[in-house]
Amino acid sequence: MEKQELLKVEGLKQYFPIKGGFLGRTVNHVKAVDDISFTIYEGETVSIVGESGCGKSTTGRAILRLEEPTEGKVEFRGVDLAGLSKRDMRKYRKDLQIIFQDPYASINPRQTVASVLTEAMDIQKVLPANERRGRAEELLETVGLLPYQADRFPHEFSGGQRQRIGIARALSVNPQLIICDEAVSALDVSIQAQVLNLLEELQDEFKLTYLFISHDLGVVRHISDRIIVMYLGKIVEIADKYSLFENPKHPYTKALLSAIPIPDPDKKKERIVLRGDVPSPIDPPSGCRFHTRCPYATEKCQVDVPELRTASSMKEGHEAACHYIEEIESGEKQPNY
Amino acid sequence: MSIQGTEDIILEVKNLQTIFKTDTGDVRAVDGVSFKLPKGKTIGIVGESGSGKSITSLSILQLLASNGKITNGEVLYKGDDLLKLTENQMRKLRGNEISMIFQEPMTSLNPVYTVGQQISEALMLHQNMSKKDAFIRSVELLQLVGIPSPDKRVKNYPFELSGGMRQRVMIAMSLACDPEILVADEPTTALDVTIQAQILELIKELQDRLGMSVIFITHDLGVVAETCDYVAVMYAGQVVEYSDIRTLFHQPKLPYTIGLLKSLPRHDIEQDKLEPIKGNVPSPHEMPVGCRFSPRCPAATDLCRTKMPQLETDENGNQVRCWIYTDEWTGEAEVDIYGETRIAKSGGAKTVLPD
Amino acid sequence: MTKYIIRRLIQTIPVLIGVTILVFSLMHLVPGDPAQIVAGEGASEQTVENIRERLGLNESIPVQYGRFLGNAVQGDLGSSVRSGRPVMDEIGSRFWVTVELAFYSTIVAVFLGLIAGIVSAVRHYTLADTSIMIVALFGLSMPNFWFGLLLIQWFAIGNWMPESLEFLKMRPSGWGDSWRQIILPVLTLGTGGAAIIARMTRSSMLEVIGQDYIRTARAKGVSERIVTYRHALKNALIPVVTVVGLEFGGFLGGAVLTETIFAINGMGRLTIDAIRTRDFPVVQGTVLVISVIFVLVNLLVDISYRLLNKRIDLN
Numbered sequence A: 001m002e003k004q005e006l007l008k009v010e011g012l013k014q015y016f017p018i019k020g021g022f023l024g025r026t027v028n029h030v031k032a033v034d035d036i037s038f039t040i041y042e043g044e045t046v047s048i049v050g051e052s053g054c055g056k057s058t059t060g061r062a063i064l065r066l067e068e069p070t071e072g073k074v075e076f077r078g079v080d081l082a083g084l085s086k087r088d089m090r091k092y093r094k095d096l097q098i099i100f101q102d103p104y105a106s107i108n109p110r111q112t113v114a115s116v117l118t119e120a121m122d123i124q125k126v127l128p129a130n131e132r133r134g135r136a137e138e139l140l141e142t143v144g145l146l147p148y149q150a151d152r153f154p155h156e157f158s159g160g161q162r163q164r165i166g167i168a169r170a171l172s173v174n175p176q177l178i179i180c181d182e183a184v185s186a187l188d189v190s191i192q193a194q195v196l197n198l199l200e201e202l203q204d205e206f207k208l209t210y211l212f213i214s215h216d217l218g219v220v221r222h223i224s225d226r227i228i229v230m231y232l233g234k235i236v237e238i239a240d241k242y243s244l245f246e247n248p249k250h251p252y253t254k255a256l257l258s259a260i261p262i263p264d265p266d267k268k269k270e271r272i273v274l275r276g277d278v279p280s281p282i283d284p285p286s287g288c289r290f291h292t293r294c295p296y297a298t299e300k301c302q303v304d305v306p307e308l309r310t311a312s313s314m315k316e317g318h319e320a321a322c323h324y325i326e327e328i329e330s331g332e333k334q335p336n337y
Numbered sequence B: 001m002s003i004q005g006t007e008d009i010i011l012e013v014k015n016l017q018t019i020f021k022t023d024t025g026d027v028r029a030v031d032g033v034s035f036k037l038p039k040g041k042t043i044g045i046v047g048e049s050g051s052g053k054s055i056t057s058l059s060i061l062q063l064l065a066s067n068g069k070i071t072n073g074e075v076l077y078k079g080d081d082l083l084k085l086t087e088n089q090m091r092k093l094r095g096n097e098i099s100m101i102f103q104e105p106m107t108s109l110n111p112v113y114t115v116g117q118q119i120s121e122a123l124m125l126h127q128n129m130s131k132k133d134a135f136i137r138s139v140e141l142l143q144l145v146g147i148p149s150p151d152k153r154v155k156n157y158p159f160e161l162s163g164g165m166r167q168r169v170m171i172a173m174s175l176a177c178d179p180e181i182l183v184a185d186e187p188t189t190a191l192d193v194t195i196q197a198q199i200l201e202l203i204k205e206l207q208d209r210l211g212m213s214v215i216f217i218t219h220d221l222g223v224v225a226e227t228c229d230y231v232a233v234m235y236a237g238q239v240v241e242y243s244d245i246r247t248l249f250h251q252p253k254l255p256y257t258i259g260l261l262k263s264l265p266r267h268d269i270e271q272d273k274l275e276p277i278k279g280n281v282p283s284p285h286e287m288p289v290g291c292r293f294s295p296r297c298p299a300a301t302d303l304c305r306t307k308m309p310q311l312e313t314d315e316n317g318n319q320v321r322c323w324i325y326t327d328e329w330t331g332e333a334e335v336d337i338y339g340e341t342r343i344a345k346s347g348g349a350k351t352v353l354p355d
Numbered sequence C: 001m002t003k004y005i006i007r008r009l010i011q012t013i014p015v016l017i018g019v020t021i022l023v024f025s026l027m028h029l030v031p032g033d034p035a036q037i038v039a040g041e042g043a044s045e046q047t048v049e050n051i052r053e054r055l056g057l058n059e060s061i062p063v064q065y066g067r068f069l070g071n072a073v074q075g076d077l078g079s080s081v082r083s084g085r086p087v088m089d090e091i092g093s094r095f096w097v098t099v100e101l102a103f104y105s106t107i108v109a110v111f112l113g114l115i116a117g118i119v120s121a122v123r124h125y126t127l128a129d130t131s132i133m134i135v136a137l138f139g140l141s142m143p144n145f146w147f148g149l150l151l152i153q154w155f156a157i158g159n160w161m162p163e164s165l166e167f168l169k170m171r172p173s174g175w176g177d178s179w180r181q182i183i184l185p186v187l188t189l190g191t192g193g194a195a196i197i198a199r200m201t202r203s204s205m206l207e208v209i210g211q212d213y214i215r216t217a218r219a220k221g222v223s224e225r226i227v228t229y230r231h232a233l234k235n236a237l238i239p240v241v242t243v244v245g246l247e248f249g250g251f252l253g254g255a256v257l258t259e260t261i262f263a264i265n266g267m268g269r270l271t272i273d274a275i276r277t278r279d280f281p282v283v284q285g286t287v288l289v290i291s292v293i294f295v296l297v298n299l300l301v302d303i304s305y306r307l308l309n310k311r312i313d314l315n
Helices: A056-065 A086-093 A113-123 A129-142 A148-149 A159-171 A189-206 A217-223 A239-247 A253-261 A299-303 A325-330 B053-060 B089-092 B115-127 B130-143 B164-177 B193-210 B221-227 B243-249 B255-265 B302-306 C002-029 C036-039 C044-055 C061-073 C087-122 C128-142 C144-157 C164-169 C179-209 C212-219 C224-261 C268-274 C282-310 C310-314
Strands: A006-021 A025-043 A046-047 A070-077 A096-099 A177-181 A211-212 A226-231 A235-239 B010-024 B025-038 B041-048 B068-077 B098-101 B181-185 B214-219 B230-235 B238-244 B334-337 B342-343
Touching: A006 A056, A025 A056, A025 A211, A025 A235, A046 A217, A046 C044, A096 A226, A096 B334, A113 A129, A113 A148, A113 A159, A113 B214, A129 A148, A129 B089, A159 B010, A159 C310, A189 A211, A189 B255, A211 A217, A226 A239, A226 A253, A226 B255, A235 A239, A235 A253, A235 C061, A239 C002, A253 B193, B025 B041, B025 B214, B025 B230, B041 B053, B041 B221, B053 B068, B053 B181, B053 B214, B089 C310, B098 B164, B098 C061, B115 B130, B115 B164, B115 C164, B130 B164, B164 B193, B164 C044, B164 C212, B193 B221, B193 B230, B214 B221, B221 B243, B230 B243, B230 B255, B238 B243, B238 B255, B255 B334, C002 C061, C002 C282, C036 C044, C087 C128, C087 C179, C087 C268, C087 C282, C128 C179, C144 C179, C144 C224, C179 C224, C224 C268, C224 C282, C268 C282
Parallel strands: A046 A211, A046 A226, A096 A177, A177 A211, B025 B238, B041 B214, B041 B230, B098 B181, B181 B214
Antiparallel strands: A006 A025, A006 A070, A226 A235, B010 B025, B010 B068, B230 B238, B334 B342
C-alpha cells in the first residue's frame, strides 16, 4: 500500500528569547528545537521520546502553532501551516487536535462535559446546532463514558475519565491528526492501559494518525509504529519501533533504553549509566550535542555536527546522527568510561 | 528466599491504621498494613495513587500532617514499638537511625539555606558535632553521593543545583548520621530516566557499603524489580500481597497484582494487547464492604463482595489477601485471571502447584 | 546585583516624573483661578494680579511645569504664600519629626504583627489564633483618628487610673520633649499596620509550613521550635518584607491625621494647614517630598526582597 504523507516537518526551529540587561533586551535564546525534520504518514503512530528539555513538547506545540515557530515548514497535506495567516490556520485547527497531560487544566471547570464538547463543534461548525448534543453523547459512549454523564462537571470525574473527556473533545471535530502530549503520563498503570487501548481502538475506527509525545518508553513501544528520539533540541535517531528497541544505533538511545528499569527481577542487563546532567539548551554543546556525556566522544564530536544517516547495518528508514555508528558496532571504538 | 526464619527483622509493621480528619468525614488512608523488613534488605511498597503507600511511610516516622492520626497497630523497630515513644524520643530517631528522602527534590530542600547548612544540621543535632566539623563532614558526604567538586557545591543554594543533584544532596543529608533504615518515598519519580538510573545505582551502592535497610516506596514496577528484595503491594489502604521479589513477578497470586503486571506497557518485550483492570480505584469515602478490589476483580464471587479477606501467610512466608487462597473459596478450582490460571486452595488438593 | 540596582534606579525616573506632573497639576486641577483662591475672596484685583505674577501663572502650562521641575531638582520648591519663607525651610525640621513617627510606628507594627502572626500560624485553628485574628480585624477596621482619640481619653486625660498606675500617664500632645509624648501617636499609627503584618505573616507562615522542605526538616529530627523559627520563618518573611516597606511609606502619608490629633508639628500637620490656607506651594512641596520618599522606600524594598530571596536571581 502506498504510504500517504500527512504531515511533513522541515527544518523546524523554535527559539525562545531570554530577556535581560537594562531594558529587557533579548540577550540569548533557549534553542528548544533546533532544525529538525520528519514525516508522518497517514494512519500511523509516530512517537517523539526524550528527557525533559529535549524539545519534544515544544515540537508538538510548534506544529499546531500554539507557539509561533522561529523557522521551518510544517506541511499538512502539502499546505505549509507555518506560512498561513492566523485566519487561515483556524480552518486547519479542526484537522489537528491535541490532548494534554492534564486534561483538567485545559477544560473550563465551570462547563459541563456536554458544553465542552458542543463548544468545540460550534467553533469549527462541525454539525448543525441541533445535532450536536446527540453527537456529544455518542462521543462519550465512544470513549467509554456514559451518555447521562454529559451534564456533569469535570471535577466529578476521576483522572482517567477526564482524560477520556479530553479525547472526546479532540474527536468532536473529526480530526485527522491527534497530538498526544504526555497524554497518559499522569495516569496510574491500570487506568493508563485502559486509555492506551482506547486510543488504539479509536485509531482503527476513525483512521486517525497520532503524534505521541512521551518520556515513557514502555508506552511508546506499545503504541508506536515509528519513533523519534530527541536530545537537546535535535533528533538523534529515528526508526521503526522494532529497529529502535532491538537495534538502537545512537549511543544516547542505547543509554536511554538501558536506563529504564525492567519489571522482571531475573532480567539483568548491561546498564550504561550516563555521567552528569543534560546541558542547558541556552548554550548547547558544539558539534554533537551529546558529546559531553557520550562514552565514545572524540574531538571530532566536539566540532562536527553529525547528520542523520543510515549505515549499512540499519534498515531502510532507520537513521541515527552519530559519526561512529560503524566503529561502535564493530567494537573498534570502546567506551571511555 | 524465605522471609520467616533465620533473617534478622529490623522493622516490623503490624496492622497499621491511619486516618485523616477531613471536612467530609474521616478517611482511612491506611487500614491494615503489615510487613517485615529484614536487616540489610530492601522492601518495596508498591501501589497506585491513593493506595496509602506514602502515608504508610510517613506513619512509620510519625510525620503525618496535623489532621492525620495513627489509630491502631504497631511499628516495631528492633523490637520496640515506635508508636509508644514520646515525641522527644521519636525525634532522636528521625534523621538519625531512621531517615527519609522524598519524591520532589526540587521542593524538599529549604531554599534559603545552603546545601552545607542543611546537611550540617542533622550532624550537629544528633552527633553533637561542632559547626566546623559538621561542615567538613558535609563535604565528605557530598563526595560520597557523587557530587563533583563538593567543596564548592557545599556552599550552593538548592536553586543552583539540578534535580538530580538535589536528590543526591537529599541522600547525603539522610545518610549523615549513618541510619539503620532509609525510607525512600518515590525518590526517582520526578527525575529523568537517565538520572533515575544514576540515583538507583547510588542508593544500591551505598546500601551495600553502609549495610542499611531500605523501604522503597514507588508506583513503578520496573524500579521495584530492580531494587527490592521483598515487595508489599498496596491497594486502597491495605497490604494485599507481600512476597519475595521473584514470586511477585513470576507467580503473583492476587488478581490485582496480576492485572497490574498485565496492564504495564513494557519496553523490553513485544506485547500484543494490554489487559487493563476495569473500573477505578474506590473512593476512600465509599470503600467496598468486602474485598476492596472486588468491584474490579474478574474472579470476584459473592463471598468477595460481602466479606473482607485477611492477609494469609503461605508455607513460603509469602502473604496474600484473597479468598481464592482460603478454604472458604466457593468459586472454580481453576480461576482464570487476566488470561492466567491460578489454582484455588480448596481445589488445590487435586492439582498441586509447581513451585 | 549592582546591575539590578542601577536598572531599578533608572526605572524610578519615569515614576518620579509622573509624580511631579501630578503634584504640579494639583494647583491647576482645583476649580477656579488659583491666584484668586490664594488671595481669598474680596481681595482686590491688583492683589490677585500680583499673586498671579509671583506664582508665574501668566505663562503657558508647559513653561510653568518646566520651571517647577527645574527648581525642584535643585531643591527649590518655591515659597510659602502665607509666610513667604521657602517651602524647603518650612518642611525642614518637620520632615524629621514625621520620619521619626513613621519609623517608630513601623517598629511597633513589625514587632506586634510578627509575634501575633507567628503565634496565630503555629496554633492555627485554636482559640489563640481566632482571638488574635479577631483583634487584628478590629485593628484593621478601626479608623486611626478614632483609636487615637480613645488612647488620649484613656491614657492621657481620663481619671480612671489608680495612683499606683499614674506613672503610665501619657501626654496628649507635642513631640520630642518626652517619651510620654511618643507612645500614644506611635500606637495610633502602628496598630493598623501591625494588623496587616499579623495577617500577612500568618498566611505566609501557614503556606510555608505546608511546604516539602518543612517535612524534610522534621524528618531530620529537628524540634518543632527550630522548624518554626529557623526553617519556616525565614522563608515566610520574604513576602512580609514588602508589606513592611509599603507600610513605612504609608505611615509617612498617613501621619496627617495622627499629627493633627496629637498636635505634633510634623509634615502632616504642615500639609493640613497649607491645604486649609490654600498655600499651594507648600502643599505641592510636602506631597512631592512624601511621594519621592515613598518611591525610594519601594526601591529599597525591592532590593532587600531580592537579597532575601535568592531564587529570584535565577529568572
